[in-house]
Amino acid sequence: MQLVQKCSLTVLLMQGNVGVGVGVGGADGADGILTVAELIRCHEDSNSKLFFVFFLHCFFTIMHLGINFLLVLFASAFLPTNSHLVYKKYYPETTIERLYVPESESRWKVKSEDYTPYDYTACPPNWKCDPDDPNGIKFNEIDGELDRHTFVKKKYKIGPDGRPLNPKGKTGISGRGSLAYWGPNHAMMTIISRGKANKEYYVMRSNRTTTVDAPFLIEYVKKPMVQVFPPTLYQIVIGDMKEIFPEAAILEALEKFYKESSVVYQGYYTDQRNTDNAWSELTILEIDDPSREFFNVVEAKKLTLPETGEEVIFQWEELPEEQVEKKIKEIIKRSDRTTGEKMLHRIRRAKMFFQKQGIHGILPVLNDFVSNSIGLTGVAVTLASFG
Known part of the structure; x- marks a missing residue:
């Protein structure tokens, strides 16, 4: 038997953990046994081929990922940044x-003499709103206690009348609408959970919210980059913690929440109140307390939401993570994301997965990947040897 054939069979036997130096040839098996010199040559030859094929496998994998990444960058840079949003006929x-x-006229750079939308501005009762005249407001920056930056793009444009322009295009109605602020109105949804084996989520229930379709509270905030709870949830969580922990421990906990919170989504939010000059943006955070160190003191609460006057109950419930993930996807799906925004969301979810799994969860995944790669490479070497 030729040395090449002996080598290929030896590689297969090594992958099957059978061993080396096994008879595979003639009737007495003598022809298939490798000598020490042949074994060394076979080992060197198979190792070099294994390395070469594995190198090619890695090279083409990296090339594939690189091409996909470049396609995403191209789509983000050159394709339209806003798909066509369809709003209801009447303003809420x-x-x-x-x-x-x-759709062909939805972008701001497309001028249309026929576009003369109704101008509507009204401040809801008990709300503190911007003045009706936006001139003098510091857009695209921190304006006092209010963050007027956008998550949709680097900066939104300001029209010749001093009004900010919706980064997703024309909506069919101008003015501030019934939103509080000109430009971005930042909303926040914070999903808090506790425990590990029997994971519980702090959900909101009411007569109008009796299913898992909308169990998490969304409220407007002033500084989404530094806040971790919307106002109502902040009062509940911090209020209960004050009953048990000293102020220093609460401040430490808030810092921990801020550092360890996972940003699931930050971007445009399709709200029927959006106008050409005022729109909603949403931040979704996840804060997990697997050891129940802090959230174990948070109790069920019955209260009235300040914005809507709706009576609700906040309580802990065991929910499948798949159900929570489905709810998040439903919200984000309505947010009119660009290709780049979708890619960023996938990266964030992957990062969160590895953070949750930890090193003990990542190693088995890597081990499976390496094992499969070596197995496939070994087969390739064997076929190459017979050729």
Whole structure:
């Protein structure tokens, strides 16, 4: 038997953990036994081929990932940054009809003399709103206690009348609408959970919210980059913690929440109250307390939401993580994301997965990947040897 054939069979036997120096040839098996010199040559030859094929495998894998990444960058840079949003005919709680905007004319750079939308600005009761005249407001920066930056793009444009322009395009109605602020109105949804084996989520229930379709509270905040809870949830969590922990421990806990919170999504939020000059953006955070160190003191609460006057109950419930993930996807799906934003979301979810798994969870995944790669490479070497 030729040395090449002996080598290929030996590689297969080594992968099967059978050993080396086994008879595979003639009737007495003598022809298939490798001598020490042949074994050394076979080992060197198979190792070099294994390395070469494995190198090619890694090279083409990296090339594939690189090409996909470049395609994402191209799509983000050159394709339209806003797909066409379809709003309802009438603005919420009014008889004001939106002007229909064809998809071909939805972007601001497309000028249309026929585009003369109704101008509507109204401040909801008990809300503190921007002045009706936006001139003098510091857009695209921190304006006092309010963050007027956007998560949709680097900066939003300001029109010749001093009004900010919706980064997702025309909506069929101008003005501030019934939103509180000109430009971005930042909303926040914080998902808090505790425990590990029997994981519980702090959910909101009411007569209108009796299913898992909408169990998490969304409220407007002033500084989404530094806040970790919307106002109502902050009062509940910190209020209960004050009953048990000293102030120093609470401050330490808040710092821990801020550092360890996972940003699931930050971007445009499709709210029917959005206008050409005022729009909602959403931040979704996840804060987990697997050891129940802090959230174990947070109890069920019955209260009235300040914005809507709705009576709700906050309580701990065991929910499958798949159900929570589904809810998040439903919200994000309505957010009109660009290709780049979708890619960023996938990267964030992957990062969160590895953070949750830890090194003990990552190693088995890597081990499986390496084992499969070596197994496939070994087969390739064997076939190459017979060729």
